[in-house]
Amino acid sequence: MKTTRADPQPADFTDVRATNLAVVLRHLRANGPSSRASIAASTGLNKATVSSLTGTLIEQRLLRETGLSGNRIGRPGTALALDGSAYAAIGLQIAADRLTALAVDFAGDQLLLWHRQFSTGPADPTGAGPADPTGAGAGDPTGSGVADLTGAAAGSGRAISAVAALAQRAATRVRQHGRQVLGLTVAVPGLVSDGGTVSLSPALGWTDVDLRALLTGSLRQPGLDVAVANHAGLAAVAELRHGGHQAQSDLAYVTGAAGIEAGIVADGRLLHGSRGLTGQIGRFSLGPAGSPTLADLAGIDKLVRRALPGFDPAALTDLTPAVEQVATEARSGDPAVLAALRDTGCHLGQGLALLTNLVNPEVIVLGDHYATLAEWILPAAEAELSRNTLAPAAGGARLVPSALGLHAAALGGAVAHLDRIDTGALPAAP
Amino acid sequence: MKTTRADPQPADFTDVRATNLAVVLRHLRANGPSSRASIAASTGLNKATVSSLTGTLIEQRLLRETGLSGNRIGRPGTALALDGSAYAAIGLQIAADRLTALAVDFAGDQLLLWHRQFSTGPADPTGAGPADPTGAGAGDPTGSGVADLTGAAAGSGRAISAVAALAQRAATRVRQHGRQVLGLTVAVPGLVSDGGTVSLSPALGWTDVDLRALLTGSLRQPGLDVAVANHAGLAAVAELRHGGHQAQSDLAYVTGAAGIEAGIVADGRLLHGSRGLTGQIGRFSLGPAGSPTLADLAGIDKLVRRALPGFDPAALTDLTPAVEQVATEARSGDPAVLAALRDTGCHLGQGLALLTNLVNPEVIVLGDHYATLAEWILPAAEAELSRNTLAPAAGGARLVPSALGLHAAALGGAVAHLDRIDTGALPAAP
Numbered sequence: 001m002k003t004t005r006a007d008p009q010p011a012d013f014t015d016v017r018a019t020n021l022a023v024v025l026r027h028l029r030a031n032g033p034s035s036r037a038s039i040a041a042s043t044g045l046n047k048a049t050v051s052s053l054t055g056t057l058i059e060q061r062l063l064r065e066t067g068l069s070g071n072r073i074g075r076p077g078t079a080l081a082l083d084g085s086a087y088a089a090i091g092l093q094i095a096a097d098r099l100t101a102l103a104v105d106f107a108g109d110q111l112l113l114w115h116r117q118f119s120t121g122p123a124d125p126t127g128a129g130p131a132d133p134t135g136a137g138a139g140d141p142t143g144s145g146v147a148d149l150t151g152a153a154a155g156s157g158r159a160i161s162a163v164a165a166l167a168q169r170a171a172t173r174v175r176q177h178g179r180q181v182l183g184l185t186v187a188v189p190g191l192v193s194d195g196g197t198v199s200l201s202p203a204l205g206w207t208d209v210d211l212r213a214l215l216t217g218s219l220r221q222p223g224l225d226v227a228v229a230n231h232a233g234l235a236a237v238a239e240l241r242h243g244g245h246q247a248q249s250d251l252a253y254v255t256g257a258a259g260i261e262a263g264i265v266a267d268g269r270l271l272h273g274s275r276g277l278t279g280q281i282g283r284f285s286l287g288p289a290g291s292p293t294l295a296d297l298a299g300i301d302k303l304v305r306r307a308l309p310g311f312d313p314a315a316l317t318d319l320t321p322a323v324e325q326v327a328t329e330a331r332s333g334d335p336a337v338l339a340a341l342r343d344t345g346c347h348l349g350q351g352l353a354l355l356t357n358l359v360n361p362e363v364i365v366l367g368d369h370y371a372t373l374a375e376w377i378l379p380a381a382e383a384e385l386s387r388n389t390l391a392p393a394a395g396g397a398r399l400v401p402s403a404l405g406l407h408a409a410a411l412g413g414a415v416a417h418l419d420r421i422d423t424g425a426l427p428a429a430p
Numbered sequence: 431m432k433t434t435r436a437d438p439q440p441a442d443f444t445d446v447r448a449t450n451l452a453v454v455l456r457h458l459r460a461n462g463p464s465s466r467a468s469i470a471a472s473t474g475l476n477k478a479t480v481s482s483l484t485g486t487l488i489e490q491r492l493l494r495e496t497g498l499s500g501n502r503i504g505r506p507g508t509a510l511a512l513d514g515s516a517y518a519a520i521g522l523q524i525a526a527d528r529l530t531a532l533a534v535d536f537a538g539d540q541l542l543l544w545h546r547q548f549s550t551g552p553a554d555p556t557g558a559g560p561a562d563p564t565g566a567g568a569g570d571p572t573g574s575g576v577a578d579l580t581g582a583a584a585g586s587g588r589a590i591s592a593v594a595a596l597a598q599r600a601a602t603r604v605r606q607h608g609r610q611v612l613g614l615t616v617a618v619p620g621l622v623s624d625g626g627t628v629s630l631s632p633a634l635g636w637t638d639v640d641l642r643a644l645l646t647g648s649l650r651q652p653g654l655d656v657a658v659a660n661h662a663g664l665a666a667v668a669e670l671r672h673g674g675h676q677a678q679s680d681l682a683y684v685t686g687a688a689g690i691e692a693g694i695v696a697d698g699r700l701l702h703g704s705r706g707l708t709g710q711i712g713r714f715s716l717g718p719a720g721s722p723t724l725a726d727l728a729g730i731d732k733l734v735r736r737a738l739p740g741f742d743p744a745a746l747t748d749l750t751p752a753v754e755q756v757a758t759e760a761r762s763g764d765p766a767v768l769a770a771l772r773d774t775g776c777h778l779g780q781g782l783a784l785l786t787n788l789v790n791p792e793v794i795v796l797g798d799h800y801a802t803l804a805e806w807i808l809p810a811a812e813a814e815l816s817r818n819t820l821a822p823a824a825g826g827a828r829l830v831p832s833a834l835g836l837h838a839a840a841l842g843g844a845v846a847h848l849d850r851i852d853t854g855a856l857p858a859a860p
Contacts, residue, residue, distance in 0.1 A: 010475050011449035019441035045440050191821050200820065250704040262788070266703070271696055273790025274680040277825040280787035285818065286716050286724065286780055294716065350716055354784060357710035358692070360703025388715065390630065391621050395707040 017053075018424030020045060024053050025062065025422045028082055029108075030246060033066055035077030054080055060426055061086035062106060082107040087427055088179035090170050091413025093187040093231060094118070094163060096203050096258045097318040101170040102410040103181075106418055108242065111177050112170060113407065117318075118162060156209050163211075164218040171221065182427055183225035185413030186211060187234045189259055194276050196228035203258040225417065231255060232279050232367075233270050234412030235404070236263030239365050241415050243404050252361040253408070254281070254352070256370030257319065260295050264359055271359075284351050297347035300369045307340040320406075323369045330376050341376035348377065349384025352399070356385060360395045367402045374401035447483075448854030450475060454483050455492065455852045458512055459538075460676060463496055465507030484510055490856055491516035492536060512537040517857055518609035520600050521843025522593060523617040523661060524548070526633050526688050527748040529593060531600040532840040533611075536848055538672065541607050542600060543837065547748075548592060586639050593641075594648040601651065612857055613655035615843035616641060617664045619689055624706045626658035633688040655847065661685060662709050662797075663700050664842030665834070666693030669795050671845050673834050682791040683838070684711070684782070686800030687749065690725050694789055701789075714781050727777035730799045737770040750836075753799045760806050771806035778807065779814025782829070786815060790825045797832045804831035 023043050028034060031042070040050045057063040064083040084107025093100040099118040103111040163186065171181050188211065190201030196212025198204070212228045219226065236253035239245050249268040255261045260282035264271040271278050282295035296302065304311060304322045307329070311322060329337040352364055366374055366381075378399060386394045402408055421427060453473050458464060461472070470480045487493040494513035514537025523530040529548045533541040593616065601611050618641065620631030626642025628634070642658045649656065666683035669675050679698040685691045690712035694701040701708050712725035726732065734741060734752045737759070741752055759767040782794055796804055796811075808829060816824045832838055851857060 009449075010453050010473055011446040015449075016441040016446060019439075019445075023440050043440055199822070248704075250702075264788075266696060266701055267699065269697065271701075271789060272680075273696070273825070274678075274792035275790060275821075275826055277790040277821040278788060280820045283787045283818070283820050284716060284784050286714060286722075286727070286777075286784070289817070292716075297716070347716075354714050354716070355788065357713045358694075358708060358785065358788060359701060360705060360707040362704035387719070388713070390710045390713050391705075391707040392629070395703070396705055 020049065020424070021053055021057065021426065022422060022424035024050065024057065025082070025424070028063070028080065029422065033079040033081040035079055037077050039080070056426075058083075062421065062426065084109050085178065086180060087182050087418070087421070088174050088177070089182045089414040089417035090167065090174065090184040091187060091234070091410035091415070092163060092167055092170070092184065093407060093410035093413065094159075094204065095189065097320075099163060099166055100407045100410045101166050102407055102414055103170055103174045103179075104411065104414045104418065105179055106421065111179070112173055113410075114166065114170065115407075116162075116166065118159070156204075156206050159204075160209070160211065160214050160218070164215055167215065168219060171219075171224070180427070181224060182421075183227065183417035184215075185227040185229055185234065185416050186215065187231035187409035187413045188228060189231050189255070189257070189261065191277050191280075192228050192230050196226075198228065199277075227413075227416070229413070229416070230261065230263065230276070230279060231409035231412075232261040232263035234263065234410075234416065235367055235402075235408035236265050236365075236412070237270060237419065238404055238408045238412035238415055239402065240265055241419070242411060243365065243402060243408070245363055245365070248362050250360065250362045251365065252352075252355060252359070252363075253365045253367055253402070254348075254370065255409075256300050256366060256368040257406075258301065260299060260348075260351070262355060264355075264361070266359060281351055281355055284354055294347065294351035298344050298351060300344075303340055303344045303373075306343075307337045319369060323372055327373060330373070338376060341373060342380045344373075345377040345380030346384050349381035349386075350388055352381065352385050352397075353388030353394070356389045356394055356397050357391075360391070361397050363398050363400060365400055365402045367404075367408055368406055371401035371403075371405075450479065450854070451483055451487065451856065452852060452854035454480065454487065455512070455854070458493070458510065459852065463509040463511040465509055467507050469510070486856075488513075492851065492856065514539050515608065516610060517612050517848070517851070518604050518607070519612045519844040519847035520597065520604065520614040521617060521664070521840035521845070522597055522600070522614065523837060523840035523843065524593060524634065525619065527750075529596050530837045530840045531596050532837055532844055533600060533604045533609075534841065534844045534848065535609055536851065541609070542603055543840075544596065544600065545837075546592075546596065548589070586634075586636050589634075590639070590641065590644050590648070594645055597645065598649060601649075601654070610857070611654060612851075613657065613847035614645075615657040615659055615664065615846050616645065617661035617839035617843045618658060619661050619685070619687070619691065621707050621710075622658050622660050626656075628658065629707075657843075657846070659843070659846070660691065660693070660706070660709060661839035661842075662691040662693035664693065664840075664846060665797055665832075665838035666695050666795075666842070667700060667849065668834055668838045668842035668845055669832065670695055671849070672841060673795065673832060673838070675793055675795070678792050680790065680792045681795065682782075682785060682789070682793075683795045683797055683832070684778075684800065685839075686730050686796060686798040687836075688731065690729060690778075690781070692785060694785075694791070696789060711781055711785055714784055724777065724781040728774050728781060730774075733770055733774045733803075736773075737767045749799060753802055757803060760803070768806060771803060772810045774803075775807040775810030776814050779811035779816075780818055782811065782815050782827075783818030783824070786819045786824055786827050787821075790821070791827050793828045793830060795830055795832045797834075797838055798836055801831035801833075801835075 027043055036050050040047045061083050063080050065078045066081045084105030088103050088105040090103045099116050101114045174181050188198050189203040191199045193199050198206050198209045198211050200207055216226045232255045239253050245251055251265045253263040262279040262281045284294040285291045307326045382399050389395055457473055466480050470477045491513050493510045495508045496511045514535030518533050518535040520533045529546050531544045604611050618628050619633040621629045623629050628636050628639040628641050630637055646656045662685045669683050675681055681695045683693040692709040692711045714724040715721045737756045812829050
């Protein structure tokens with residue numbers, strides 16, 4: 001008989017030590033620099049154990065000593081802090097209109113943030129657009145030592161070359177900063193299966209693209225852990241660690257770019273489902289075939305089309321300037337634009353009520369362009385969320401704009417690798 | 431700074447032993463009687479550890495020796511099996527039309543299953559109806575040593591007296607069977623907050639009924655662990671353990687009685703949300719205020735009204751005879767009844783697609799009356815589920831009828847207490 005994934009595994013003393021290493025690391029991440037005595041007092045671990053654990057962590061360059069502790073427990077002791085100088089991880093975010101690369105070190109400091117224009121469709125066979133305003137490096141996108149791609153689905157090959165080139169460049173830069181690159185996660189809108197295949201991404205126009213295998217083959221860096229995951233789930237992970245929601249264990253992040261998806265954290269863990277195919281709230285619809293979906297009713301592209309009727313639809317591959325124009329006109333009080341925003345908020349609130357009735361989050365973070373427009377969308381969304389949730393006051397769910405901007409998923413992609421260390425799984429020596 | 435609930439707790443050797451006790455118990459529950467050598471070989475624990483662990487479990491009367499092992503590993507050894515003779519737990523299920531009490535022992539054997547007619551509304555001030563066809567005991571529902579209820583919300587007091595009386599009688603019977611009662615969980619439709627208060631149950635007409643406190647006060651059994659939880663969640667727990675879905679870690683159970691709710695198991699754990707207020711799929715609706723909800727479109731009561739137009743709506747407090755008549759007429763090929771069933775299946779499939787797009791379950795179990803009518807509802811529901819899920823083939827989700835009948839939630843209420851032992855938290859001595 002097959003046993004379930006939830007079955008406990010036999011425990012041994014390695015697990016005890018890993019658990020206790022995790023306790024020390026998470027204590028320091030939550031509370032900042034602390035003395036050994038203060039760690040012992042707060043965690044319930046005895047002082048000898050704390051000394052042994054912190055010794056290991058200093059040796060592995062995950063902690064460093066940093067002057068005298070300001071803690072008031074016992075004599076002033078040397079304070080310990082997370083050490084970001086040895087390890088970092090990279091997140092790459094693919095959107096229909098641009099690529100983002102971001103690297104953070106183990107202490108949470110950002111080492112780089114690069115954007116480049118991008119087009120996934122076969123309409124732009126060069127893969128990467130000519131503009132590279134951030135200085136991430138221009139030129140042949142298949143350069144930088146990246147091998148030719150074979151086996152990529154038609155139309156996605158050159159796009160993937162651009163992703164690989166940017167990944168390669170980011171990894172090189174992080175190493176120039178003296179950090180070992182622990183891993184790289186690519187954030188993709190749409191359905192990503194467990195093995196890292198993009199089974200379906202309507203926003204990118206991709207079907208069954210084995211992105212993980214293609215990237216791994218292209219990068220030719222045997223030690224590098226390459227992963228691919230849904231962007232909403234990664235953004236939710238980033239919100240938990242860097243978005244001011246460290247205290248939450250039940251959180252949903254809602255993307256508001258091309259398509260609407262949700263990343264759901266339940267009881268502190270990302271909701272994965274049986275195959276990783278979760279969070280498709282944009283597909284919400286009830287009624288006969290052809291009934292409008294939530295994405296039809298509350299999508300950012302629909303909002304832009306309604307609020308800016310003169311806007312050239314062909315210009316909508318990059319939504320950012322259009323969203324900024326909507327915000328400008330809302331600020332000047334344009335009644336038609338304000339009505340379109342209110343309408344988007346109403347429908348979004350109804351969709352979030354479905355999610356809230358089902359998973360009862362404590363906080364729902366509005367991401368991407370919804371965050372930019374939150375001032376006008378939130379009031380209507382909150383009212384409809386509350387009105388359509390069976391539990392009073394939306395079951396306690398608060399609706400807040402993301403503070404992480406348009407690259408939350410890239411940050412989550414990097415954080416995913418560093419979070420693993422916080423569970424006590426220390427990195428192997430380089 | 432508040433730390434998150436997901437933070438690891440320091441590990442000590444007690445945790446190691448609890449984890450390993452859990453490994454042994456779950457191995458035996460999944461695989462049936464096994465020798466010590468076979469347990470060691472299958473779990474990776476060494477033989478001395480297995481001897482020590484099973485010694486403790488035999489002493490606690492959670493395991494018993496049972497003749498020779500049929501396992502083929504090494505010499506024939508004495509086989510060990512789960513011992514049900516010492517401990518049991520009780521589940522009570524409250525529906526609008528009846529109460530169910532069920533007890534199972536630690537080995538999974540059912541000790542009792544009682545039903546009694548029941549009415550929650552103030553329209554029936556005696557609380558319990560006169561009929562008690564199963565011999566669970568008739569007479570004054572506040573008898574059996576149950577104290578008077580004070581502080582119950584208007585209209586629910588006598589109903590709760592009936593619940594307390596049945597609980598008291600079930601506990602007495604289980605003790606007559608020689609088992610220690612580890613706990614009692616009451617399954618309720620609607621929103622149940624973490625403390626055991628029924629905040630809102632449209633099906634029962636209850637608002638803010640502190641059922642746990644009222645029952646605990648009424649039963650006056652200080653050692654008895656009394657809990658209250660949503661019926662769909664408890665039914666999902668029962669399906670996982672007794673419904674033939676032991677291998678699944680991502681399962682949804684859908685109630686089909688008065689109202690539609692879902693119990694969701696994600697990665698082996700019941701989805702709890704921030705306050706336990708999950709699973710309200712019957713409220714799904716998109717569109718202007720007053721748009722029909724999933725319960726309006728696919729509810730069993732709506733099906734009965736449509737399929738049996740001559741049926742007296744006043745008779746619908748107990749849906750079972752009506753559902754049986756629908757099945758009879760469907761079997762005889764009545765086209766109007768078949769159309770109503772197909773229509774219910776279509777709408778249910780659309781609602782389950784919303785759930786599937788969001789949480790990607792491996793199996794969706796149709797409970798209660800949906801299970802009775804599955805033969806006619808399932809084909810349309812499967813087609814719509816597949817058509818409305820973004821992932822191909824509904825993301826792998828299979829739609830199956832429950833094999834646990836109308837008392838899955840009562841079973842789950844009992845199982846919840848016994849599951850705790852399987853995590854290595856052994857019961858205290860009586």
